[in-house]
Amino acid sequence: MPPDIAVRGLEVTARTQCSHWHSERDIIAIKHKCCGEYYACISCHEALADHPNQVWPKGEQGIAKGVLCGNCHHELTIVEYLGSGNRCTKCAAEFNAGCRLHYDLYFEV
Template structure:
């Protein structure tokens, strides 16, 4: 997956960042506008000249979610009902749902 552009204030190789760095914060999300993966919307907004643009409801089948542990891509539709990565079983932070409006319409 060397073609995945991952940016942000990363703290480790599993996509934890200065804003979200619990053991469960192992997801990177792709901005709809620039198609770049960031560990969170705050990392994106600090580095880009635009705010993180959420994915439209019509894009539910786009692979816009990256598991930071195994680097598996997930669709938006699948991620929104996942509690863990279906490939490596890494648990995902359930509190990410509190920020869903930044990522998905």
């Protein structure tokens, strides 16, 4: 992980997997709107943060670098991530397509 980017969570690996999500494709971390911190998943945020989660409003999703690829550590805007076809736009690593089931926990949809 680059020294200037920390990913919080439970048992976080160098590829941003955690104790909750750790398949080969569970390699993104999401910056939370509420605190500006990357967490491996919403469950890690709930376990460690001292505040409730906030979702990214649609109006900020094209600007905010809100998703971190755990493979190459490229930061994607939320719009870039949502339109990526579940692959990193820099290194083409595959992301878990099932994450779309949880978008509403992170992003205004």
